[in-house]
Amino acid sequence: xxxxxxxxxxxxxxxxxxxxxxxxxxxxxxxxxxxxxxxxxxxxxxxxxxxxxxxxxxxxxxxxxxxxxxxxxxxxxxxxxxxxxxxxxxxxxxxxxxxxxxxxxxxxxxxxxxxxxxxxxxxxxxxxxxxxxxxxxxxxxxxxxxxxxxxxxxxxxxxxxxxxxxxxxxxxxxxxxxxxxxxxxxxxxxxxxxxxxxxxxxxxxxxxxxxxxxxxxxxxxxxxxxxxxxxxxxxxxxxxxxxxxxxxxxxxxxxxxxxxxxxxxxxxxxxxxxxxxxxxxxxxxxxxxxxxxxxxxxxxxxxxxxxxxxxxxxxxxxxxxxxxxxxxxxxxxxxxxxxxxxxxxxxxxxxxxxxxxxxxxxxxxxxxxxxxxxxxxxxxxxxxxxxxxxxxx
Amino acid sequence: xxxxxxxxxxxxxxxxxxxxxxxxxxxxxxxxxxxxxxxxxxxxxxxxxxxxxxxxxxxxxxxxxxxxxxxxxxxxxxxxxxxxxxxxxxxxxxxxxxxxxxxxxxxxxxxxxxxx
Amino acid sequence: xxxxxxxxxxxxxxxxxxxxxxxxxxxxxxxxxxxxxxxxxxxxxxxxxxxxxxxxxxxxxxxxxxxxxxxxxxxxxxxxxxxxxxxxxxxxxxxxxxxxxxxxxxxxxxxxxxxxxxxxxxxxxxxxxxxxxxxxxxxxxxxxxxxxxxxxxxxxxxxxxxxxxxxxxxxxxxxxxxxxxxxxxxxxxxxxxxxxxxxxxxxxxxxxxxxxxxxxxxxxxxxxxxxxx
Numbered sequence: 001x002x003x004x005x006x007x008x009x010x011x012x013x014x015x016x017x018x019x020x021x022x023x024x025x026x027x028x029x030x031x032x033x034x035x036x037x038x039x040x041x042x043x044x045x046x047x048x049x050x051x052x053x054x055x056x057x058x059x060x061x062x063x064x065x066x067x068x069x070x071x072x073x074x075x076x077x078x079x080x081x082x083x084x085x086x087x088x089x090x091x092x093x094x095x096x097x098x099x100x101x102x103x104x105x106x107x108x109x110x111x112x113x114x115x116x117x118x119x120x121x122x123x124x125x126x127x128x129x130x131x132x133x134x135x136x137x138x139x140x141x142x143x144x145x146x147x148x149x150x151x152x153x154x155x156x157x158x159x160x161x162x163x164x165x166x167x168x169x170x171x172x173x174x175x176x177x178x179x180x181x182x183x184x185x186x187x188x189x190x191x192x193x194x195x196x197x198x199x200x201x202x203x204x205x206x207x208x209x210x211x212x213x214x215x216x217x218x219x220x221x222x223x224x225x226x227x228x229x230x231x232x233x234x235x236x237x238x239x240x241x242x243x244x245x246x247x248x249x250x251x252x253x254x255x256x257x258x259x260x261x262x263x264x265x266x267x268x269x270x271x272x273x274x275x276x277x278x279x280x281x282x283x284x285x286x287x288x289x290x291x292x293x294x295x296x297x298x299x300x301x302x303x304x305x306x307x308x309x310x311x312x313x314x315x316x317x318x319x320x321x322x323x324x325x326x327x328x329x330x331x332x333x334x335x336x337x338x339x340x341x342x343x344x345x346x347x348x349x350x351x352x353x354x355x356x357x358x359x360x361x362x363x364x365x366x367x368x369x370x371x372x373x374x375x376x377x378x379x380x381x382x383x384x385x386x387x388x389x390x391x392x393x
Numbered sequence: 394x395x396x397x398x399x400x401x402x403x404x405x406x407x408x409x410x411x412x413x414x415x416x417x418x419x420x421x422x423x424x425x426x427x428x429x430x431x432x433x434x435x436x437x438x439x440x441x442x443x444x445x446x447x448x449x450x451x452x453x454x455x456x457x458x459x460x461x462x463x464x465x466x467x468x469x470x471x472x473x474x475x476x477x478x479x480x481x482x483x484x485x486x487x488x489x490x491x492x493x494x495x496x497x498x499x500x501x502x503x504x505x506x507x508x509x
Numbered sequence: 510x511x512x513x514x515x516x517x518x519x520x521x522x523x524x525x526x527x528x529x530x531x532x533x534x535x536x537x538x539x540x541x542x543x544x545x546x547x548x549x550x551x552x553x554x555x556x557x558x559x560x561x562x563x564x565x566x567x568x569x570x571x572x573x574x575x576x577x578x579x580x581x582x583x584x585x586x587x588x589x590x591x592x593x594x595x596x597x598x599x600x601x602x603x604x605x606x607x608x609x610x611x612x613x614x615x616x617x618x619x620x621x622x623x624x625x626x627x628x629x630x631x632x633x634x635x636x637x638x639x640x641x642x643x644x645x646x647x648x649x650x651x652x653x654x655x656x657x658x659x660x661x662x663x664x665x666x667x668x669x670x671x672x673x674x675x676x677x678x679x680x681x682x683x684x685x686x687x688x689x690x691x692x693x694x695x696x697x698x699x700x701x702x703x704x705x706x707x708x709x710x711x712x713x714x715x716x717x718x719x720x721x722x723x724x725x726x727x728x729x730x731x732x733x734x735x736x737x738x
Contacts, residue, residue, distance in 0.1 A: 015731035124445035137496045147439030188537035197701045201535040255457040255465040
């Protein structure tokens with residue numbers, strides 16, 4: 001397979017779409033990425049990542065709608081739905097399309113408008129990805145699955161509520177330097193856990209997880225333009241290569257997994273991405289992990305191979321995952337503070353890493369990174385897509 | 394016996410819930426149903442607060458249990474202070490109403506409690 | 510006062526004061542909750558008016574009705590009304606209002622959060638319930654919800670009782686009630702804050718600083734559309 005490069009990135013701010021429709025939001029991000037790529041309307045293939053348009057916005061056929069809105073005729077187009085990993089899947093399929101030689105250029109745009117419904121309905125919508133008979137009918141939500149996971153994980157490895165809060169505090173702080181973040185508000189250990197007011201400030205959502213352990217419900221979109229090496233060299237843009245991708249699956253019903261504290265699909269997807277890139281976790285300079293819940297940032301940092309199992313929270317405590325630390329994680333603010341428009345997230349993670357590798361991450365720029373990593377976590381870990389990205393030259 | 398059944402692989406004996414035709418352990422096709430019944434042990438649990446509109450409660454308690462057969466399942470807990478490793482018994486009762494449809498599901502309680 | 514005005518004005522009665530308290534928010538900021546004085550209403554009205562243009566999460570309806578209630582209080586057309594404000598460094602972050610219907614019964618009007626994501630509305634609503642039950646010593650408070658957020662917060666978190674026979678002053682849907690028992694059951698997990706407010710903090714909360722309109726709109730909408738979009 002030949003190499004695939006990222007020559008254009010763009011995204012909306014994450015937050016609330018207001019009177020913007022899903023198509024408007026997707027268009028904004030896609031137009032920014034196309035503008036950045038400088039290819040004009042010269043895109044052969046379009047992949048739109050989205051999870052909930054059918055349920056939330058009563059829309060289908062987003063791929064065709066996107067081509068129409070951007071006048072990209074007669075480009076090929078499709079919609080990619082893979083739950084919260086839709087974005088990662090679409091980037092992967094785009095990379096396969098370019099890598100196979102079938103096309104030289106592809107636009108990948110992921111987006112979601114979830115705030116079209118109430119928070120209740122949004123939570124229920126995301127819960128439709130759980131097992132219908134064995135999970136969904138019980139009122140199980142994603143926070144519920146994460147809560148059951150967190151209880152075992154915390155017991156086993158000595159992770160405390162303070163460690164979870166440290167993830168939130170770090171990622172909220174990071175988002176202060178990201179103008180595209182949904183939430184720009186720092187939070188403190190005192191206010192989240194240690195004051196008597198914490199019972200109201202930070203109530204339980206699914207014990208032991210509290211409100212500030214969960215990502216917000218966001219609207220937004222992110223886009224990348226992918227191309228062959230030849231096109232990338234002509235563009236004069238910094239060369240950012242998709243060095244490796246990996247994807248893996250796990251059981252639909254979470255209770256079927258032998259060790260309920262393992263995220264086997266994260267481990268396998270990361271191993272596959274590193275193998276394809278010919279890299280190892282120690283080579284990574286900056287990573288975006290899928291912290292839909294604070295516990296997941298800690299667990300994924302271990303499953304992806306950055307820290308020994310059971311030591312992710314210690315690395316966090318030592319500041320190793322802060323900007324300037326050994327491996328900055330979620331410099332963008334992560335899902336926790338940048339926000340989580342489900343279909344957009346996997347693409348937004350790639351946009352963030354590409355910006356760092358290009359040296360265009362503004363105030364939050366990590367110093368001269370060469371290798372970046374992303375983990376986009378679908379379901380409760382039943383479908384995971386990871387990328388290794390590299391700066392050339 | 395509950396109306397809920399797991400499956401046992403005819404080739405390797407692996408138990409699965411929800412039932413599977415094709416075995417996850419050995420990959421062979423063909424299984425027989427076995428009832429989900431008897432004592433179960435609590436593996437993990439959570440109290441869930443932000444519930445869907447179908448629920449009027451402030452929170453519900455859900456957990457994952459392991460039956461003696463090795464089958465695992467998720468269900469509602471009718472237990473005030475659950476503890477990991479505690480023994481539970483199983484019954485079937487409504488768990489959710491969607492529109493005019495009421496769905497039954499697995500409930501777990503301390504053995505000897507009067508079924509709700 | 511003209512004779513006609515005397516007829517139109519409800520009798521003046523001073524409600525017992527709500528002693529100010531402060532709450533440390535998730536951000537670490539200290540929010541003072543204190544009673545607003547009638548003469549402070551003109552400071553509050555422009556911010557409330559600005560929110561009548563926000564069609565998200567029922568801000569427009571809630572703000573329009575609150576505007577009328579506060580104006581009614583200012584101009585002596587609503588009887589026994591009160592307003593509590595939340596202030597961070599003197600800046601308005603939210604307000605709640607209601608009135609005393611009788612010595613036994615309180616009526617909750619509205620809750621407006623001017624900053625979001627820090628549970629300002631939840632803290633202020635709790636303070637309002639605290640005022641009715643603990644300081645006005647009422648038996649119950651009538652409540653209706655106009656927004657899904659309100660419904661979820663109040664009806665489910667407090668486990669309110671239905672009062673289908675009660676016609677709440679705000680009209681509309683089913684009335685609910687917070688009884689003394691429900692209040693004291695929920696108090697530990699919903700009503701927080703410390704008294705007295707330290708002098709330095711109270712000093713900053715003396716004068717209400719309204720929020721600039723564009724900042725306020727940005728705070729409550731978190732819109733992603735950018736100017737050039």
